[in-house]
Amino acid sequence: MPDTPIRARIALLGYEGVQMSAVLGLIDLLEIANRYGKETGAGQILHDVLRDGALPDTRFDAVWLPPNLTGQRGAADTAIHTWLSDRHQAGALICSACAGAFWLGHAGLLDGRPVTTHWALEPEFRAAFPKAQLHAESILVDDHDIVTACGVMAWVDLGLHLVKRWLGAEVVSQVCRHMLIDPQGREQRNYRSFRPRLDHGDTRIRDLQVWMEANVTGDLSVTALASRCALPERSLQRRFTRATGLPLSTYAQELRVEKARGLLERSQMPVNEICWAVGYEDPSAFSRLFRSVSGLSASEYRKRFRIR
Structure with missing residues (x-):
């Protein structure tokens, strides 16, 4: 040659x-x-x-x-x-x-x-x-x-x-x-993980983030969270976005999807139950959201990343 x-x-x-x-x-x-x-x-x-x-x-x-x-x-x-x-x-x-x-x-x-x-x-x-x-x-x-x-x-x-x-x-x-x-x-x-900012210095927003982390099945609407913080909705939205870099609605979605990732990796719960466990009532809407954030369906994600 x-x-x-x-x-x-x-x-x-x-x-x-x-x-x-x-x-x-x-x-x-x-x-x-x-x-x-x-x-x-x-x-x-x-x-x-x-x-x-x-x-x-x-x-x-x-x-x-x-x-x-x-x-x-x-x-x-x-x-x-x-x-x-x-x-x-x-x-x-x-x-x-x-x-x-x-x-x-x-x-x-x-x-x-x-x-x-x-x-x-x-x-x-x-x-x-x-x-x-x-x-x-x-x-x-x-x-x-x-x-x-x-x-x-x-x-x-x-x-x-x-x-x-x-x-x-x-x-x-x-x-x-x-x-x-x-x-x-x-x-x-x-492969991405949701890592929210907690070092921004706004203690009221940080307290809200901690509460949201522990209550993903709760009401995470802007109205409910503003009431919890005793802030006007527009003020909460501005402060939250300034502190975390994300709008409240996007933050809540990312948080719930991250919780779902963990359940898919570590448990044998059916996808529908995981949907309810992270605060969604409509499995179809949850499936669309999960794919839009992770690039995979929930079952594909479990198959690839499940911890055995």
Whole structure:
């Protein structure tokens, strides 16, 4: 067989605090893809792990910012920001996974661009980069020259995306079978948890949140909650949204769906009973709401996430 063509060269940026399991995992995935790419003649993807020291002026087809588990966000890494901007200007595809998107944002690459990151980082990311178009429900967002993936394990989705880009769908299929990966039908909202803000400093609203948490089957209408707080309805709505970031009605829905997730994961209760246990009387309406929030039907969610 003639020499296998080199289709792309990717830089994996091993910055301080990087999640090395993601770096090594992506290297393994690319090596497996290269094995099939060589067998089929589809080509090869070279990779370089860039660690400490000066970043090279080498031409790369793609640069990847992996996740980190240290809480770092890269605001002070100005040398990396400049290098990323220069690589982008030179035509490299710029990629990130999870918190790696913060480095792209600090490099000025995300203004006006659709992007994703881990759902738990959504408030922090929106505050840091208000001009970015965050799609926190998405596993992966491909905006041509910027590709972002959501969570610490979304390097798998990103790796398959890059393999498909340069080696084709047939090699992706072979890699998936080899690594027992099923990349189809996933959305970040399938995994998302509702984590309400409780550190906002408004004690009356916080007391109401605690009461709602313990009384999801109670009357959570604006009228009833305003009466409980001894506040006018409009005042309660304004204060609640300002404190939690969510309108009261949306908050109540998210809270009830989160309670339903827990019951689906930990119990054998029929879906209809779970509907009633979280404060809904109409199972059909509950089913529509659950799917709209989680991206799955209640039975699909239980099948995927049940704790056995």
